Amino acid sequence: MYEFTYARAATLSDALEALAEDDDAILMAGGQTLVPTLKQRLAAPSTILDISRIDALRGISVEGDRVRIGAMTRHVEVAGSGDLRAVLPGLCELAGEIGDPHVRHRGTIGGSIANNDPAADYPGACLALGATISTDRRDLPAEEFFTGLFETALEPGEIVTAVTFPVPERMAYAKFPNPASRYALVGVCVALTADGPRVAVTGSGQEGVFRWTDAEQALARFEPGAIDGLEIDPDLLSSDIHAGADYRAGLIVVMARRAVAAALSR
Known part of the structure; x- marks a missing residue:
């Protein structure tokens, strides 16, 4: 150092x-x-x-059809929140799959989205659920907040303070994790919202997290079989030592089916 x-x-x-x-x-x-x-x-x-010990930036509150999570709330707190599990269990399960126990006891939701690692889990949930990211200056829709690999709309000196999630009818996240880091080689978050299905993919896009609109249209019939036959262009996906773009393209379809099935099981 x-x-x-x-x-x-x-x-x-x-x-x-x-x-x-x-x-x-x-x-x-x-x-x-x-x-x-x-x-x-x-x-x-x-x-x-x-900034990890700023109490005003921690905590989970459920107000009607919205969930607000303070930026310094740790993954383990999201995973273990009874109030959150009662309305949005898929988000609890997502948090419980992040990294290992050490990472979950130290890492925070605000730190994760501010870093916007292309293989992180929370950006997928933010995009699929239509979350709002609040800072000390403004409120940003998730689709405006995430701008590229490790890039966000945050300006110099701007601090994420909270994330607000609308409560959907159904939501689930399925990922194929790297066995060592537990980062997503592919992660797919599926949500059935008031505005219809939303599907977000993490771990594979060349520009980071993205929405899979073809799957959203197919899921007008919200069942795993609606994904069958869909393909995603490998040229849009990343390749690295862990997985090639063609492999990731196939995994996205598999993970999407699993996410829909998990959402329907609740």
């Missing part, structure tokens, strides 16, 4: 003030991406600003 100063913010105001004073400061939520990046010397910030 390069030398840096560590600071911990007690309030959101403290964090915003510190960011305004130091353009080279980097926020740390759970540190599950940042710490490995620092170890590999891929980042050299002047200051690491820890």
Whole structure:
């Protein structure tokens, strides 16, 4: 690691003030991406600003047909929330499949979406459910928030404060995980919303998470068989040492069928 100063913010105001004073400061939520990046010397910030203990950025609340999750809420808290499971069990199950116990006890939903790793799980749920990402400045629809590989619409000094999910009729997430990292080689989130079916794919797009509109149209008949016969262009997908684009294209169809079946089982 390069030398840096560590600071911990007690309030959101403290964090915003510190960011305004130091353009080279980097926020740390759970540190599950940042710490490995620092170890590999891929980042050299002047200051690491820890915002993980800002209580105002934590917690889960269910209000009518909406669920609000504070940005610093850890994956294990999302997975274990009884209130959330009563209305949106698929999101609890998604959180329970992230990484390993260490990652789930440290990683946060805000850190995950702000990093927008192309193989992360939460971006798929945000896009499929039509979530709203709130920051200290504004509210952004998920489709405007995620802009590319490791890229978001966040501006310098802007902090994610919460994510709000509309409660759908049904929702489920199915992924084919890398056996070592548990990142998604392919993950598909399917939701039956008031506006119809929505399908989001993570782990495979060349530009990161994306909606699969052909599947959404096919799922006007909401059953696993509606996916049969659909294909996705491998040229739109990524290839790496773990899986090629053709393999991922096939997996997307399989994971989509599994997600629909899981959604119908609830």
